[in-house]
Amino acid sequence: MDLVSWIFEPFASSFMQRAFISSLAIGITAPVIGVWAVYKRLVYLTDAMSHSILAGVAAAAFLGISLAVGGILAALLMALLVALLIIRVKVPEDSAIGVVGQGLFALGVIGVGLIGDPRALSHILFGNPLTVTSTDIVVQLVLSTVVLFGLWWLSPLIGISTFDAGHARSVGVRVGLLDTLLIGSLALVVVIGLTSVGVLMVITLITSPAVAARLMTQRLSRTIPLAAALGAAAAVVGLVASYHLAWPSGPTIALVAIGEVAVVAVVVLIVRQSPLRLIRTRVPESMSP
Amino acid sequence: MGGGPLAHEPPVVEVRHLTVSYGSVVAVDSVSFTLGFGEAVALVGPNGAGKSSLLRSMAGMESATGEVYVRGKECHHQDWGTHIAYVPQRASARWDLPLTVLDVTVAGRRALTRRWMRPSRDDLDAAREALAQFELVALADRVIGTLSGGQAQRVLLARAMVQEPEVLLLDEPYAGLDIQSSELLSRTLRDMSASNVTVLCALHEIATARDTFPRAIALNQRIISDGPSREVLDDAGIARVFTSNHRADRSP
Structure with a gap:
């Protein structure tokens, strides 16, 4: 099989086309907001928030309402509880995030278990883009557009x-x-990624392309498009690879994104060891305390 | 240098009974003073004397009791940035971000323009103009993390001047600067004062305070002395401010 047909063969079926659009939407949106999550040191909060979303999804499944709405409500509840612990009770930030995030995650795992479908848990945790419906795609595209536009507008x-x-x-x-x-x-964004990569894997798409892009350039005007491109590439390559290897797609996409960081990190290490490092900018005096 | 309050001019800034507390700890205790048109004033005192708290509360960033009047009008939160510009300690900013010098400088325009909009062409032009004033225009597109300490300090000054303030509050701008950068900063502050911007500058460098600022306020929770810097900062004056300890007086 040649490379072209290896890439395009999976997309003959309509469910893979939907999976493609869905993965691409999260593949672009997650890294763009991820650049800010990385710079603002919100990665741990986001990770814990993605775990908490499971509780909302389980509750929504019980109540028969939209899983996305349940997920958002759980994330908001999590952020509220964390803020309460930090500001009122004076618990250190990372401890508050750990306690609340894992607490809601435990509730979610039990809740999803009670639903009775053993596949439900792994779908939510790791995603299954093959189950994406046309309605899911419309919702994901609308939300992605809103988030991307909002970030562009507010980035200064x-x-x-x-x-x-x-x-x-x-x-x-x-x-x-x-x-x-x-x-x-x-x-x-975590909710947008729920069906395609799952709540546990979406954090990888939020952080890895942003980290790789940050290593490659110092300018925000380049970091953001670069992160989006790396995320989109990870989503497409991961989806195609998962089809051929019969691996779960969420973790495969995540592995490709992590692979991008590994490659860039190795290149950075090699450049730092070589005489080329002389053309790197010096450590600024203004960064020292 | 210019400055020195003119007898017939009303003060630009009048601070009345300003008190800043953190829980039971009083950082600034009922401080009152006035600043004249284009005056350049050094604010000195030991660590923990309340210099930063005083500046931050005057800039509207810290809640305080008492009043701050600018040109006879009480200052409210929405117009703080337009009259009073604040230059924080350099170390408190995130210099590792991938922003350019222009990105940072244009932030000052937020005080004057609609705050939720993206910077307009006018905003960027105003920022470039301020950079030119500080001989930084060649660095406009440089990433901030690559600047030297002196350059970084001038970028923060340019950002403040974009606000077109009447009053400039600086929190230890001399910290970590080499002699050359310090002298350049002093010259810049003198020029600002000469162009009628009132400057209040917290600093630890006593010699610089004496040479650059005609007037000095010595603070240690309360105002210990206020007058010509050569008198406030002579040997006896320094001993007075650095041995005064009002916080201890207040302990039960």
């Missing part, structure tokens, strides 16, 4: 408030509201 504001929150507040930027919007959008 998010940039300056991340750089110097104190100054941003002093010129009237609503820093808390921006952070809330960003965390809410991260929850939306």
